[in-house]
Amino acid sequence: MNVVTGPETLLAGDMARIQRAIDTSFDALLPEAGDSRVRLAEAMRYAAIGGGKRLRPLLLSATATLHGVGFESAVRAGTAIEAVHVYSLIHDDLPCMDDDAMRHGKPTLHRAFDEATAVLAGDALQTFAFEVLADPATSSDPFVRIELVRTLAGATGASGMVLGQMMDIAAEAAQESGQFDLPTVTRLQQFKTGALLEAAVEMGAILAHLPPEGRTHLRGYARAIGLAFQIADDLLDAEGDEAAAGKALRKDAEAGKQTFVSLLGAERARAQAAMLVDQAVLHLERYGPEADTLRALARFIVERKH
Amino acid sequence: MNVVTGPETLLAGDMARIQRAIDTSFDALLPEAGDSRVRLAEAMRYAAIGGGKRLRPLLLSATATLHGVGFESAVRAGTAIEAVHVYSLIHDDLPCMDDDAMRHGKPTLHRAFDEATAVLAGDALQTFAFEVLADPATSSDPFVRIELVRTLAGATGASGMVLGQMMDIAAEAAQESGQFDLPTVTRLQQFKTGALLEAAVEMGAILAHLPPEGRTHLRGYARAIGLAFQIADDLLDAEGDEAAAGKALRKDAEAGKQTFVSLLGAERARAQAAMLVDQAVLHLERYGPEADTLRALARFIVERKH
Numbered sequence: 001m002n003v004v005t006g007p008e009t010l011l012a013g014d015m016a017r018i019q020r021a022i023d024t025s026f027d028a029l030l031p032e033a034g035d036s037r038v039r040l041a042e043a044m045r046y047a048a049i050g051g052g053k054r055l056r057p058l059l060l061s062a063t064a065t066l067h068g069v070g071f072e073s074a075v076r077a078g079t080a081i082e083a084v085h086v087y088s089l090i091h092d093d094l095p096c097m098d099d100d101a102m103r104h105g106k107p108t109l110h111r112a113f114d115e116a117t118a119v120l121a122g123d124a125l126q127t128f129a130f131e132v133l134a135d136p137a138t139s140s141d142p143f144v145r146i147e148l149v150r151t152l153a154g155a156t157g158a159s160g161m162v163l164g165q166m167m168d169i170a171a172e173a174a175q176e177s178g179q180f181d182l183p184t185v186t187r188l189q190q191f192k193t194g195a196l197l198e199a200a201v202e203m204g205a206i207l208a209h210l211p212p213e214g215r216t217h218l219r220g221y222a223r224a225i226g227l228a229f230q231i232a233d234d235l236l237d238a239e240g241d242e243a244a245a246g247k248a249l250r251k252d253a254e255a256g257k258q259t260f261v262s263l264l265g266a267e268r269a270r271a272q273a274a275m276l277v278d279q280a281v282l283h284l285e286r287y288g289p290e291a292d293t294l295r296a297l298a299r300f301i302v303e304r305k306h
Numbered sequence: 307m308n309v310v311t312g313p314e315t316l317l318a319g320d321m322a323r324i325q326r327a328i329d330t331s332f333d334a335l336l337p338e339a340g341d342s343r344v345r346l347a348e349a350m351r352y353a354a355i356g357g358g359k360r361l362r363p364l365l366l367s368a369t370a371t372l373h374g375v376g377f378e379s380a381v382r383a384g385t386a387i388e389a390v391h392v393y394s395l396i397h398d399d400l401p402c403m404d405d406d407a408m409r410h411g412k413p414t415l416h417r418a419f420d421e422a423t424a425v426l427a428g429d430a431l432q433t434f435a436f437e438v439l440a441d442p443a444t445s446s447d448p449f450v451r452i453e454l455v456r457t458l459a460g461a462t463g464a465s466g467m468v469l470g471q472m473m474d475i476a477a478e479a480a481q482e483s484g485q486f487d488l489p490t491v492t493r494l495q496q497f498k499t500g501a502l503l504e505a506a507v508e509m510g511a512i513l514a515h516l517p518p519e520g521r522t523h524l525r526g527y528a529r530a531i532g533l534a535f536q537i538a539d540d541l542l543d544a545e546g547d548e549a550a551a552g553k554a555l556r557k558d559a560e561a562g563k564q565t566f567v568s569l570l571g572a573e574r575a576r577a578q579a580a581m582l583v584d585q586a587v588l589h590l591e592r593y594g595p596e597a598d599t600l601r602a603l604a605r606f607i608v609e610r611k612h
Binding site for chain 1: 336337345346347350393394397400402403420421422423425426428429430432433434436437439440441448449451452453455456459460462463464465468469471472475476
């Protein structure tokens with residue numbers, strides 16, 4: 001009997017494959033536990049291996065393989081972008097930041113180890129990301145490698161992810177002043193989450209040697225799913241299941257923080273996310289079924305339960 | 307009247323020049339304070355501008371210009387390595403690490419701002435370092451840029467600087483077990499401080515397109531001054547002047563921590579440092595007076611008062 005597999009089945013397979021590949025890659029590339037390195041290596045491995053949806057590596061590899069890049073090469077670049085994502089979660093969870101106790105269904109790193117180790121393991125994971133990208137094993141072309149470094153650094157520093165986190169802290173402090181309207185929240189989320197999701201797609205295009213002028217449709221796709229992702233995140237925080245999420249929810253409401261849900265209401269937020277997914281898929285109209293993973297990923301981003 | 311200027315005068319001039327150049331470069335390259343970016347940009351600038359000896363940029367630029375590299379290019383790479391040094395100081399000073407109140411004669415970043423801002427400003431300064439190196443303005447040759455990234459990342463992550471900091475924390479915890487003998491302390495310091503000083507020299511050689519086999523003498527020089535630097539640091543911590551240092555001293559003895567001074571005694575530590583400086587200078591014997599800055603720097607490293 002022939003089973004017709006739709007994009008969702010395809011995505012499940014692709015997602016399981018990238019999750020295994022990223023775990024294997026972290027396991028091979030992260031420092032081995034041994035003598036005095038034990039604790040640092042263990043902490044990096046605890047945080048990096050065996051958790052997370054690996055959405056950024058999947059976005060990267062789906063974009064890269066769509067344009068003929070080998071899976072191995074995409075996994076190395078995906079390991080780098082995921083290392084940055086993991087480092088940002090470790091630091092966000094710290095007592096002086098969000099003070100979270102659970103992440104991916106297990107104690108956060110500073111709870112399982114200690115605060116100093118969590119700061120240092122996060123620092124080392126950021127460095128690790130750039131070390132992996134700079135290694136010739138990622139690409140034999142030094143121009144490709146340096147463009148990967150430049151894109152990842154540009155998306156994650158003081159003009160990207162870290163700025164978004166900083167604005168998020170300011171948002172909690174300034175909530176009562178009413179300054180946080182929809183454009184401000186959109187901008188904050190664009191820095192905090194969108195920039196790295198866009199970098200994932202961009203890095204896939206760089207690996208594929210796509211010229212910048214040939215990336216416009218991919219950037220449109222990435223921009224749309226980045227915003228959809230954050231709206232879905234706010235909906236999950238408001239309505240989701242803590243056990244499925246593996247972390248504490250309802251934190252935004254408790255903190256009185258402005259989100260897409262508080263500003264738009266759940267119904268309009270849901271409609272907005274659905275519209276963004278349609279837009280994302282439209283940006284892919286030049287491709288046939290070979291882009292079904294990217295299409296399914298766009299839908300998954302708003303339909304996910306964790 | 308002709309004044310004969312010796313290497314020390316030369317060094318003073320070179321040092322003042324690189325200090326001005328690094329401040330100017332940070333000022334030009336770090337994000338501007340503006341709207342919601344104010345606090346993050348201000349924190350990065352507070353920590354990065356107007357403090358520190360800029361030893362690593364001076365080592366890098368002295369090595370690079372000795373081999374014909376322009377000063378501007380050396381300053382950009384020097385800005386990157388100094389950004390990593392600054393980020394490591396910010397995180398080392400955090401309450402969960404060394405809990406220091408003063409740095410370069412002013413309150414540490416988490417005291418002047420807050421802990422979350424200090425974590426994020428440190429994170430963003432690390433990213434900034436790789437962003438500066440990846441920019442074509444640092445070198446028009448992508449291979450040079452990616453080798454700079456690779457060298458800096460290799461020296462500062464889980465096999466370098468951060469590992470050294472982690473071992474340092476373990477050293478404080480394990481002091482009573484008597485495990486910290488001279489080889490262990492030497493290895494710890496090699497990771498914590500030596501690796502970045504060596505990277506400074508290596509990055510200068512990369513900018514100059516020196517082939518790896520032509521760098522052996524420079525690596526010998528860098529290795530010797532790296533160890534001499536740390537012995538001198540331990541001597542300063544034991545015997546130095548807090549006002550000149552701009553930070554708290556006597557911390558090692560108070561923590562009961564093993565150092566070169568506690569293990570060797572001050573006299574033998576001083577003799578060991580002097581011998582290392584002689585070795586460093588010997589590695590430069592192929593050069594004439596054009597290497598006097600590197601020679602003077604080797605002497606400065608053990609004779610400095612802060």
